[in-house]
Amino acid sequence: MATSDDSARSIRFDQLVSRAGSIGYRALIWATIVFLLSPLVVVVIISFQESAYATWPPQGFTLEHYTALPNQLGFLGVEEALFVSVELAVATGIVSTVLGALAAFAIVRYDFKYQTTLETILISPLIYPWIVVGLSLLLFINRVGDILGLTIELNFWTLLLGHVMFTLPYPIRTIGASLQNYDDSLEEAAQNLGATELESYLRVTVPLIQPGLMSGFVFAFILSFNQYIVSLFLSGPETTTMPLVLFSLFYNTAPATLAAIATLLMAGVLSVIFVMEYLFGISDFM
Amino acid sequence: MTRQESETTFGRVNERLSSVLRKYSDTQFGKYALIGPTLFVVAVLMIFPTIILLSYSFNPYDQGAIQAGSTLAHYVRAFTTTLYQDTLVRTIKIAVIVTIIDFVLGFPLAYAAVRKGGWMGKLIVIATLAPLTIDLVVRSFGWFILLNGTGVINSTLMELGLVTRGNAPQLLFNETGIIIGLSHVMLPFMVFPIINVMHTIPHDLEEAAQNLGANRLTVFTRILVPLALPGISAGILITFVVSLASYVTPALLGGGVRVIPVVITETFTSTSNWPFASALSMILVGVALLVIIAYQRVLKEMEGVGGV
Numbered sequence: 001m002a003t004s005d006d007s008a009r010s011i012r013f014d015q016l017v018s019r020a021g022s023i024g025y026r027a028l029i030w031a032t033i034v035f036l037l038s039p040l041v042v043v044v045i046i047s048f049q050e051s052a053y054a055t056w057p058p059q060g061f062t063l064e065h066y067t068a069l070p071n072q073l074g075f076l077g078v079e080e081a082l083f084v085s086v087e088l089a090v091a092t093g094i095v096s097t098v099l100g101a102l103a104a105f106a107i108v109r110y111d112f113k114y115q116t117t118l119e120t121i122l123i124s125p126l127i128y129p130w131i132v133v134g135l136s137l138l139l140f141i142n143r144v145g146d147i148l149g150l151t152i153e154l155n156f157w158t159l160l161l162g163h164v165m166f167t168l169p170y171p172i173r174t175i176g177a178s179l180q181n182y183d184d185s186l187e188e189a190a191q192n193l194g195a196t197e198l199e200s201y202l203r204v205t206v207p208l209i210q211p212g213l214m215s216g217f218v219f220a221f222i223l224s225f226n227q228y229i230v231s232l233f234l235s236g237p238e239t240t241t242m243p244l245v246l247f248s249l250f251y252n253t254a255p256a257t258l259a260a261i262a263t264l265l266m267a268g269v270l271s272v273i274f275v276m277e278y279l280f281g282i283s284d285f286m
Numbered sequence: 287m288t289r290q291e292s293e294t295t296f297g298r299v300n301e302r303l304s305s306v307l308r309k310y311s312d313t314q315f316g317k318y319a320l321i322g323p324t325l326f327v328v329a330v331l332m333i334f335p336t337i338i339l340l341s342y343s344f345n346p347y348d349q350g351a352i353q354a355g356s357t358l359a360h361y362v363r364a365f366t367t368t369l370y371q372d373t374l375v376r377t378i379k380i381a382v383i384v385t386i387i388d389f390v391l392g393f394p395l396a397y398a399a400v401r402k403g404g405w406m407g408k409l410i411v412i413a414t415l416a417p418l419t420i421d422l423v424v425r426s427f428g429w430f431i432l433l434n435g436t437g438v439i440n441s442t443l444m445e446l447g448l449v450t451r452g453n454a455p456q457l458l459f460n461e462t463g464i465i466i467g468l469s470h471v472m473l474p475f476m477v478f479p480i481i482n483v484m485h486t487i488p489h490d491l492e493e494a495a496q497n498l499g500a501n502r503l504t505v506f507t508r509i510l511v512p513l514a515l516p517g518i519s520a521g522i523l524i525t526f527v528v529s530l531a532s533y534v535t536p537a538l539l540g541g542g543v544r545v546i547p548v549v550i551t552e553t554f555t556s557t558s559n560w561p562f563a564s565a566l567s568m569i570l571v572g573v574a575l576l577v578i579i580a581y582q583r584v585l586k587e588m589e590g591v592g593g594v
Contacts, residue, residue, distance in 0.1 A: 014501075021502060029398050029410070032391045032473075036413045039428025039470060040420060042438055046431055054431045056441040099324045106320035118321070120582040121328060127524055127577055128332060129531030129570045131547045135554065135563065136335035143338050165331040168324065196304035197311065226421045229533045232551070243534075246423040250538055255431070262424040269419050 040266065047259035054255040065260040076253065077245050078261060085225055085242035088156065092163040092224035093217040099164070100171025100216055101209075107172075108179040126169040134233030137162050141234075154236035162230040167223050171216025178212025215282035222269060336571060342564035352561060360565035370549070374569070377545040380464055380536075381529040385476075387469045388525050392476035393518070397510070399477070400484040411481075418474045426538040429467045433457035433539075459541025467535040472528060476521040483517025520581070527577045531570050546570065 047065055049058035073079045103122055112118050125133070137158075145152040152158070186208070190200040206213070228243040235241055242265070249258050276282050310316035344356040364370045399410040417425060432438045440454045449455065457463060487510070495505050511518065533547040540548070546566055554563040 018502070025394060025398075028391070028394055032395050033410065033413045035391070035470065036417055036473065038438075039425050039432060040417060041428075042431045043424060043428045054434070054437070056431070056436065056438045099327060102320045103324035106317050110317040110320075112317070112321075116582060118325075120578060122324060124578050125328065125332060127527050127581065128574055129527075129547075129567075131531055131533050131550060132336070132339065132567050132571055132574075133332070135550065135567055136339040137331060139338050139342055139560065139564070140335035161331055164327065168328065172324075196300055197307035198300050198304045201307070222419050226419075228422060229547070229551075233554075243421055243423055246421060247534070247538070250423055250427060250430075255427075258427060259431075262421070262427060265424065266420055270416070273419060 043259050043266070044263050046256060047263045049256070052254040052256045054259070065256045066264075068257070069260055069264075072257065073261075076249065077240060078242070081240050081242045081245040084156070084239050088159055088163060088239075088241065089221045089225040091160055092167055093221040095160070095164050096167045096220040097171045097175075097213055097217045100168055100220075101175050101213060104172045104175040104179055104212075108176055109184065122172055123169040125166050128166070130166055130227070131229045133162055133166050134230040137165070137230075138233045154234060154239070156236075156239050158234045158236070159231060159239055159241070162234045163224040163227060166227070166230060167220035170219035170223065171213075174216040174219065175209060175212040178209040182208050211281050214276055214280040218273065218276050218282055221272075225269070339564050339567055339571070342561050343568045345561040345564075347559050347561045350558060352558075360562045361568075363562065364565055364569065370566075373544055373546055373549055376461070376543070377530060377547075380461060380468065380545060381526050383465050384468045384472055384529045385522055385526045387465070388473050388476040389518070389522060391469070392473055392521065393480060393514075395473075396477045396480035396484055396517075399481050401489065414474045414477050417470065422471065422534040423538065425470065426467055426535055429463070429470065429539055430458065433463060433466065458539060460543055461540070463539035463541070464536045464543065464545070467539040468529050468532055471532065471535055472525045475524045475528060479517040479520040479524070480514060481517075483514045487513045523577050523581055527574055530573060 045058055046054050048061055048063070049055070050060035050062045050064070051058075052065075106112075107115075107119060107122070138154075141152050141154075141158055186204050187200045190204045191197065195203065226243060227241070228247060231241045231244055235244065246258075246262070249261070273282075310319065342352075343360055344358070346353040346355050346357045346359065364374070395410055395414070399407045399414075402410075430437070434440070435454065435456070435458070437458070439457065440449070443449045444451065444454065455462075457466065491509055491513075492505050495509055496502075500508070531547055532545075533551060536543075536545045537548050537551075544552075546569070550563050550566045550570075553559055553566070
């Protein structure tokens, strides 16, 4: 019976192809996970090996690159820059989250005539080129200074303008999502039970959308903390940020020292995220 | 201030604010008062500066100074000089290749994150999210360790006897370096919109199709791709336009190979030719605007999906 033999063989062939496909699929997934994590992992490894260079395979184990840091940080400009960056990221996070919350509230609760256009404008900084944000704001600040007849110095506040601008869409998104998830009749219920409008917002709405608020804040904080190109154009002589310093260290310092600084930074950022996740459950809105 | 006083102060503020809220919460004024500040910030910080950028791009530049008047010379220079033509083509080519690589890697990853669930799904989400939170310079530095001449990859290849020091592939300070680094930076932007949309596609559909005799490829091309299209197009558009405008990764991993944002920054910082830097920037703005308009349609299609 040639035909049944043929079909049996073709089924076996199909199974083979399907098995190969599923192994290939699994391999691709793991390869992609390795691709995503390996640049972070090798930085950590290099920070603990003995050589001052990024030699591979790593030789020995030492904490030398870390213990030498306290003497170097001030000299490398890391200390000051870290302070500026944290301050800036916190300020950016707060301003963006407050503005974003108001806008998200308006979008979710009210109907606007050109709703889609409005939403598009509000989230467009998401894909607006960062380099253009930096350059055009600098030209804008210059022009405004010209018109007013004064020189506007680049400082913390000019940086903050740029950082608020490009981080805004993230809180709008996360807070909008958390507002959509809950029923606004809860506010009415609170008011029916005797709460004033203000109390019902502060005691009912804000706690309910807290995860959205917090993840919006964390997003804005991290994006601001890591921002290079916008800061390049807008930072003044006394407001050099951490990414700017890291960029110059890329060329000007021993790889192992940079690896140690980078590892500490990664640990810092990741612990902020874990603490926020533990306290507020921000991952639902990431 | 005694406790009682502070309580009455709060009471007064509470009453005042509440009556304002009551009065305006359902009015036109109320809703514009909410969205106004944010719209104002976006207008003042994005739209006006862009208009000024545009006006600079028409300013003549002569003898090291910006002149009055208007000219298209900077655009002509950008599009007709071989150097800038090459840079423009290279920038677009890199963005296209990065987008393709990220779709090929990102779609299966997003699919696995949603369909596998459990610890595997969590691992994928964490692995995708972690790089996103790390400074771009640090990520580039990681790639430097991996890709340089005696780096992780080349040392391993030499150890295995696959290449020798003489013919080890050059993976850094060229287009390859930029493409690898940018694919890494942009992958999360591809994965998350697809994850969002994938959550809304019932698994039953794929099983039903398979029961009716469709093979995996058919399920992929006829069911998954069409249903995930809003997420896929959002991912592709974001990946493309952000790659095009990236500075840090190409500047650190490209060596002498330049892309448009690197040329813009160099022009701006090392010459006073702001008009030419502005014209090059306006090219990026043009692409971004096209994508925003396309994106608006995507956004419309994604309504209710809760995606990006």
